[in-house]
Amino acid sequence: MEYFIQQLINGLTLGSIYGLVAIGYTMVYGIIGMINFAHGDIFMLGGFAALIVFLIVTTFFAGIPVALILLIMIVVGMLVTGLWNWTIERIAYRPLRGSFRLAPLITAIGMSIVLSNFIQVTQGPRNKPIPPLVTDVYHLGGLTISLKQILIVVITSVLLFAFWYIVNRTPLGRAQRATEQDRKMAALLGVDVDKTISITFIMGAALAAVAGAMYLMYYGVASFNDGFIPGVKAFTAAVLGGIGSLPGAVLGGLLIGLIESLWSAYFSIAYKDVATFAILAFVLIFKPTGILGRPEVEKV
Amino acid sequence: MAISPVPASDNLMGKALKEALFAGVIAFLMFLLFVGIETYQDINNALVWRTRWTLLAVFVVISVVGRFVTVAFIRPHLDNRKLNKAKEGIPDLSEDKGFLRKHFLKFALILMLAYPFLSLLIVGKQGSLKYVDNFGIQILIYVMLAWGLNIVVGLAGLLDLGYVAFYAVGAYSYALLSSHFGFSFWILLPLSGIFAALWGIMLGFPVLRLRGDYLAIVTLAFGEIIRLVLINWTDVTMGTFGIAGIAKASFFGIWSFDTGSPTSFVKAWGLSASSVYYKIFLFYIILALCILTAYVTIRLRRMPIGRAWEALREDEIACRSLGIDTVTTKLTAFATGAMFGGFAGAFFAARQGFVSPESFVFLESAVILAIVVLGGMGSLTGIAIAAAVMVGGTEILREMSFLKVVFGPDFTPELYRMLLFGLAMIIVMLFKPRGFVGSREPTAFLKERKAVSGSFTKEGHG
Numbered sequence A: 001m002e003y004f005i006q007q008l009i010n011g012l013t014l015g016s017i018y019g020l021v022a023i024g025y026t027m028v029y030g031i032i033g034m035i036n037f038a039h040g041d042i043f044m045l046g047g048f049a050a051l052i053v054f055l056i057v058t059t060f061f062a063g064i065p066v067a068l069i070l071l072i073m074i075v076v077g078m079l080v081t082g083l084w085n086w087t088i089e090r091i092a093y094r095p096l097r098g099s100f101r102l103a104p105l106i107t108a109i110g111m112s113i114v115l116s117n118f119i120q121v122t123q124g125p126r127n128k129p130i131p132p133l134v135t136d137v138y139h140l141g142g143l144t145i146s147l148k149q150i151l152i153v154v155i156t157s158v159l160l161f162a163f164w165y166i167v168n169r170t171p172l173g174r175a176q177r178a179t180e181q182d183r184k185m186a187a188l189l190g191v192d193v194d195k196t197i198s199i200t201f202i203m204g205a206a207l208a209a210v211a212g213a214m215y216l217m218y219y220g221v222a223s224f225n226d227g228f229i230p231g232v233k234a235f236t237a238a239v240l241g242g243i244g245s246l247p248g249a250v251l252g253g254l255l256i257g258l259i260e261s262l263w264s265a266y267f268s269i270a271y272k273d274v275a276t277f278a279i280l281a282f283v284l285i286f287k288p289t290g291i292l293g294r295p296e297v298e299k300v
Numbered sequence B: 001m002a003i004s005p006v007p008a009s010d011n012l013m014g015k016a017l018k019e020a021l022f023a024g025v026i027a028f029l030m031f032l033l034f035v036g037i038e039t040y041q042d043i044n045n046a047l048v049w050r051t052r053w054t055l056l057a058v059f060v061v062i063s064v065v066g067r068f069v070t071v072a073f074i075r076p077h078l079d080n081r082k083l084n085k086a087k088e089g090i091p092d093l094s095e096d097k098g099f100l101r102k103h104f105l106k107f108a109l110i111l112m113l114a115y116p117f118l119s120l121l122i123v124g125k126q127g128s129l130k131y132v133d134n135f136g137i138q139i140l141i142y143v144m145l146a147w148g149l150n151i152v153v154g155l156a157g158l159l160d161l162g163y164v165a166f167y168a169v170g171a172y173s174y175a176l177l178s179s180h181f182g183f184s185f186w187i188l189l190p191l192s193g194i195f196a197a198l199w200g201i202m203l204g205f206p207v208l209r210l211r212g213d214y215l216a217i218v219t220l221a222f223g224e225i226i227r228l229v230l231i232n233w234t235d236v237t238m239g240t241f242g243i244a245g246i247a248k249a250s251f252f253g254i255w256s257f258d259t260g261s262p263t264s265f266v267k268a269w270g271l272s273a274s275s276v277y278y279k280i281f282l283f284y285i286i287l288a289l290c291i292l293t294a295y296v297t298i299r300l301r302r303m304p305i306g307r308a309w310e311a312l313r314e315d316e317i318a319c320r321s322l323g324i325d326t327v328t329t330k331l332t333a334f335a336t337g338a339m340f341g342g343f344a345g346a347f348f349a350a351r352q353g354f355v356s357p358e359s360f361v362f363l364e365s366a367v368i369l370a371i372v373v374l375g376g377m378g379s380l381t382g383i384a385i386a387a388a389v390m391v392g393g394t395e396i397l398r399e400m401s402f403l404k405v406v407f408g409p410d411f412t413p414e415l416y417r418m419l420l421f422g423l424a425m426i427i428v429m430l431f432k433p434r435g436f437v438g439s440r441e442p443t444a445f446l447k448e449r450k451a452v453s454g455s456f457t458k459e460g461h462g
Helices: A002-032 A039-060 A066-096 A102-123 A147-167 A171-183 A182-189 A193-219 A224-241 A246-266 A272-287 B007-032 B055-086 B104-155 B164-181 B185-204 B212-232 B276-302 B304-314 B314-321 B326-352 B362-375 B380-399 B403-407 B413-431
Strands: A136-139 A143-146 B037-041 B047-051
Touching: A002 A039, A002 A143, A002 A147, A002 A171, A002 A193, A002 A224, A002 A246, A039 A066, A039 A102, A039 A193, A039 A224, A039 B007, A039 B037, A039 B047, A066 A102, A066 A193, A066 B007, A066 B413, A102 A224, A102 B007, A102 B037, A102 B362, A102 B413, A143 A147, A147 A171, A147 A193, A147 A246, A147 B164, A171 A182, A171 A193, A182 A193, A224 A246, A224 A272, A224 B212, A246 A272, B007 B037, B007 B055, B104 B276, B104 B304, B104 B326, B104 B362, B104 B380, B164 B185, B164 B212, B164 B326, B164 B362, B185 B326, B212 B362, B276 B304, B276 B326, B276 B380, B304 B314, B304 B326, B314 B326, B362 B380, B362 B413, B380 B413
Parallel strands: none
Antiparallel strands: A136 A143, B037 B047
């Protein structure tokens, strides 16, 4: 039983990270209906930004409290990554808006290739290890919970609340929801559609950057091709939860995290990703639009 | 007020300058961390950093100049061209083509048939190895894969992001059956195609109800599942080590291309030993496979099933109300596309003599899909051109050793191969969202056949 709960905790931690990345996929999909394939690499970029900031901060301000380092890593990562995603949207996606559906998908795949290779060329192909940042571990009965895990879950919850608040309670969120429902009508009613979409990309990237920083903190290593597998899993999470639905993305992320850790614990680590993808296919057979997705209405 | 096509130029220059400065600031902030700072491991394996201000300055200057040129010159030029085009009215697409364009296919075919001998004549035996293998065979493999995927994506409008799975099935079918049972290439080539087609149907069943992006993610997941199983099922597939020493294809069982064999091709013809003959033979096999793919695609388009695919792509609901069985239509599309992927896979295994899961990553699927879309979906010629440009272009980059003179001896062009590939994908899409060949010859027509713009064909919703 304790083993099971331990695995649940591990799964929850991993699921939080996937959930944060999945929100970026689902928001972009909801608002302009495209799969942002480069989002996984945006997540990787956020991890690298955090890594470089960590190195600079620890060189110049030795002995600074860890909490402050983490805060700086996350904030700078969010800003830089947000800027990147803003630029990418301007260059590669906006000119193709209203073009046929596969065109932005191809530029997104191209962007994903460019981003990971850009980091490979500029920062080198080797894995980048950092010394462990947060090492505290608590024992609760037979359970071991590390401070890292608590931090990840807490930061994710806070961000999710902030995010929920923005989308549901602010004028910006209203503009986003309006754009999602009917872009042309929203534009007619005075919503600045271009700006709303840009802000959506920045928000998605900021969340991915936080996820990237936490991934770096959790595993202590960054690599240029870290973007693909977590990116695909986060995308899987978004689809599993029902793409376009925000609670769905979080739910999907948690589910994927749980499936992964429970499968590795009870069956085999080697096939954990196979299990994740197989369950995705299985769920979609019975619920073709995901768990919380709205059924698609076909219009003639 | 008269509308002048070119705005007052000093105004434009001012605007361009402002935008260029803005781009410079953005580029500085973007590249500050990733280019301005280099992280590396020192002797103690600890991660340290140093600054690279010159490189950062180069990046920022390139952005500023690039933005300035775009706003000041390229954009007005494009606008002007658009305006002139609009003035001319609709171009008559049915006008007589030139002699070269009319017989383009024949010329292309003759050139392809003569290509290995031309390269033999020009650069000799050792030199032509590179041209026949790295350029000829490599490009033709991608042409074949892209034509196969074109059936699924371009004709039936089903977005498949896991096409490489069928390529893998074909390659491993050949590798395993030939090394365990000693079957020959000519038996296993069709078998591999059939196995891949069966896998195509297996994938097709669960995704029949899915549409659009749900279909895309499940096909992607399928591709990843196949790759992960290949990695982890070490008893059969040898895992990441891959299967080596796969038998070569023989000349229809008459001559062998193994040097030690008594029926060696080289001995039979009294030639000096060289691997170039095998490569030339492989070149003709893949050329024949490509021609088969193209022929089948063209013929299928005129058959009821091909028309059903295209109808499905245009409008699924209309299709169903006209009594077209969408289940069989989708499954046959998946199976046919997968079959050609399987052929290509078996050929790949015979050519390499070695297969490992590393050859079947998602990136390959993405590259094949990119070739299909860049070529203009559904257009066989366009796809072949796209494959030649994209794959050939990245191969040429390998050869650019003269760049070392420009960028210093540490410069390895291969590192930049995929970076440039990705950039090329983005740039081509931005300028030609409909692909290289943007017009279509309709399959079914009223009265006369007329090429139409690609914008009139839909891409389907999965």
